[in-house]
Amino acid sequence: MMLRFFCCYAFAVTQQNFFKNTMIGGMAVMQKTILSASIALALLTGATAHAADTDALLKRLDELERRMEQAEQRARQAETQAQQAEQRARQAESQARQAEAKSLQGQTKTKQAQIQARQAEIQARQTEIQARQAEVQAQEVAAQEAAKAKAAGGPEFSFKGYARAGFLTDEEGNGVKGVGPYMTPAGNLGGPIGRLGVEPDKYVEAVFDSKITHESGAYSKYRLMIADGVLTNNDWTADDSDLNVRQLFAELGNLQSFAGSGTFQDAVLWAGKRFDRNNFDIHFFDSDIIFLAGTGAGIYDVKPTENWSTNVTLYARNFGTIEPTNDEVQSYILTANNYVGPWQFMLSGMWAADNGDRKPIPVTDAAESGVHLMLGYNQPNFYSYSQGFSKTGILYGQGLGAQVKVLGSQGDLTSDAQSVRVYTFGVTPINDSWRIAPAFMAQYSQDYYYKGDQYTWASLNLRLEQPITQNFLMAYEATYQYQDLDTGTNVSNLQPNIKTKASGNVFKFTIAPTFNLDTSAGFFQRPALRGLISYLNWSDDLSGFNYGQPPNTDPQTGETTFANTGWTGTDHWLFGVQMETWF
Structure with missing residues (x-):
């Protein structure tokens, strides 16, 4: 009876460690090694057990293995989803960086347009000043010519x-x-x-x-x-x-x-x-x-x-x-x-x-x-x-x-x-x-x-x-x-x-x-x-x-x-x- 108790205890500990490793996201190789040791120990101790007990244990072990495979599958799916989420996060980050880059480009273009508009305004003012200067010069020339004409008796x-x-x-x-x-x-x-x-x-x-x-x-x-x-x-x-x-x-x-x-x-x-x-x-x-x-x-x-x-x-x-x-x-x-x-x-x-x-x-x-x-x-x-x-x-x-x-x-x-x-x-x-x-x-x-x-x-x-x-x-x-x-x-x-x-x-x-x-x-x-x-x-x-x-x-x-x-x-x-x- 003590041997059976020990085997059951070993099985429970093994199962508990398995779920811990699964929750933590442990590695599949470690899970299989512990499971194999547990099965071997149970077989050695169960050699003297009654045949009915052996069959029941095997069934439990099969059920446990099936559950472990399901847990492993869910773990893989969770890992895949995590990877996908991480990839989407990276894509979102990339898109955010691209949007920021575009925004910076837009701001740059706006500033460039503002600079060009100011340059055009400055050129227009310079042209207006030049036109006014030309008009003043023309008036001065006309006044000088008129004065010359008057002085000459024109x-x-x-x-x-x-x-x-x-x-x-x-x-x-x-x-x-x-x-x-x-x-x-x-x-x-x-x-x-x-x-x-x-x-x-x-x-x-x-x-x-x-x-x-x-x-x-x-x-x-x-x-x-x-x-x-x-x-x-x-x-x-x-x-x-x-x-x-x-x-x-x-x-x-x-x-x-x-x-x-x-x-x-x-x-x-x-x-x-x-x-x-x-x-x-x-x-x-x-x-x-x-x-x-x-x-x-x-x-x-x-x-x-x-x-x-x-x-x-x-x-x-x-x-x-x-x-x-x-x-x-x-x-x-x-x-x-x-x-x-x-x-x-x-x-x-x-x-x-x-x-x-x-x-x-x-x-x-x-x-x-x-x-x-x-x-x-x-x-x-x-x-x-x-x-x-x-x-x-x-x-x-x-x-x-x-x-x-x-x-x-x-x-x-x-x-x-x-x-x-x-x-x-x-x-x-x-x-x-x-x-x-x-x-x-x-x-x-x-x-x-x-x-x-x-x-x-x-x-x-x-x-x-x-x-x-x-x-x-x-x-x-x-x-x-x-x-x-x-x-x-x-x-x-x-x-x-x-x-x-x-x-x-x-x-x-x-x-x-x-x-x-x-x-x-x-x-x-x-x-x-x-x-x-x-x-x-x-x-x-x-x-x-x-x-x-x-x-x-x-x-x-x-x-x-x-x-x-x-x-x-x-x-x-x-x-x-x-x-x-x-x-």
């Missing part, structure tokens, strides 16, 4: 101009005549209506200037201006052209001879044929307030005091050949035009030798002299109310000066002729969508053409503009003109059956859809491309009045017409298009 040329061109037709498609801002009977006295929609003419002015600046700063300027005006719509107008030279003069400024003189420091000398530099007009009437022009000489910008500037000019004009002497009468206009702050005071004297020899005017003689005065107030705002500008003034003329607008231009005035004219106009925006330009002129004259005549007229014009888009606007113009005209009794004694009195009103309304470059630039943005629709209405009493001359009549009906238009009745429609520009 001329600087400039070109300016004004032009308008359009056509008008009535409601029947007929052309028009005698139509314009001075189309009413009062137009003979300088009484205008608003110009928008009543100008069918084609008129152009081209001004060419050549200026030479001396190295001392003194300069000379030469100007040539040519102009032409026709009514025909044809492209070839040689047979109808009035092409002529309207200005031809030279001036000198910044003269060293005047340097250091407070009065003449900025004086400008001129001589030739010209429009006076300080003429100004009411654009919406196409009417000058003062138009001083002719051939002569003068000096501008004399400053007796710091706040007082004066211009002194002498112009000569021609009245043409007079009857019955056939003499060519010439008139002269001496003017002092003064500016003190916003105030303007102008004094002109005029004379024309032998003008009184023209065909006698009833009861009196033609004027051979005259005087003209103007007082104006010019504001850099709209009557101190809003932004814009405004001008207001009064004019008085006697004798030859009774033609208060175009000084010294009219010789058929009586020696007693007198005229008083007032004017005011301005421009201002109402808001972002509307702007307004009111204008008013009125005049009273007596003993003008004939002793005892009296003429009164007043014109009120309102121009509105409504910008619709950046390049399109709607323009509206409304005019009211009142006139009371009386040639006096001396004409009726000289010309029987002549209409000597007329009184009434004229109304005009125009709509003009207009295109230009920038409608926000104000009233004076040009060029302007316009469509025109106008309606005119007048008092019937104004038809047939012609200042002591036989009235104009319709050749078919014999009816008297409205001024020189050939229109009978009391109203008319006009349609047309127009371009107007200046630069």
Whole structure:
């Protein structure tokens, strides 16, 4: 029994060691050696045992061996799985290293791209700097060349101009005549209506200037201006052209001879044929307030005091050949035009030798002299109310000066002729969508053409503009003109059956859809491309009045017409298009 116990104990110990070795992951060779020793010991000790016990032991040993093989198989599988897990771990580690390498490569590429972008930016800045340097050098070279040209007496040329061109037709498609801002009977006295929609003419002015600046700063300027005006719509107008030279003069400024003189420091000398530099007009009437022009000489910008500037000019004009002497009468206009702050005071004297020899005017003689005065107030705002500008003034003329607008231009005035004219106009925006330009002129004259005549007229014009888009606007113009005209009794004694009195009103309304470059630039943005629709209405009493001359009549009906238009009745429609520009 002791021997059996020992064998069983040896078997148990062997089995326990086996499982320990298996759990620890021992080697198969050691497991087999221990097992073989255990079996041998059991056989030696069991030789004396009972046969039944031997069979039972063998079965147990077989079962034990089977279990050991299964355990060994599981151990191998576990080892394989461990190896696979280790391989997967190594693969994961390899992939992680590859991802890290790619990330580093990406970061490197990003940094390289950033460096390249910065290099490109630096190159662009260097190119810009080089371009600026080249531009500055070019400007310096141009300035040097200009200075050399000035020092060498080289001329600087400039070109300016004004032009308008359009056509008008009535409601029947007929052309028009005698139509314009001075189309009413009062137009003979300088009484205008608003110009928008009543100008069918084609008129152009081209001004060419050549200026030479001396190295001392003194300069000379030469100007040539040519102009032409026709009514025909044809492209070839040689047979109808009035092409002529309207200005031809030279001036000198910044003269060293005047340097250091407070009065003449900025004086400008001129001589030739010209429009006076300080003429100004009411654009919406196409009417000058003062138009001083002719051939002569003068000096501008004399400053007796710091706040007082004066211009002194002498112009000569021609009245043409007079009857019955056939003499060519010439008139002269001496003017002092003064500016003190916003105030303007102008004094002109005029004379024309032998003008009184023209065909006698009833009861009196033609004027051979005259005087003209103007007082104006010019504001850099709209009557101190809003932004814009405004001008207001009064004019008085006697004798030859009774033609208060175009000084010294009219010789058929009586020696007693007198005229008083007032004017005011301005421009201002109402808001972002509307702007307004009111204008008013009125005049009273007596003993003008004939002793005892009296003429009164007043014109009120309102121009509105409504910008619709950046390049399109709607323009509206409304005019009211009142006139009371009386040639006096001396004409009726000289010309029987002549209409000597007329009184009434004229109304005009125009709509003009207009295109230009920038409608926000104000009233004076040009060029302007316009469509025109106008309606005119007048008092019937104004038809047939012609200042002591036989009235104009319709050749078919014999009816008297409205001024020189050939229109009978009391109203008319006009349609047309127009371009107007200046630069």
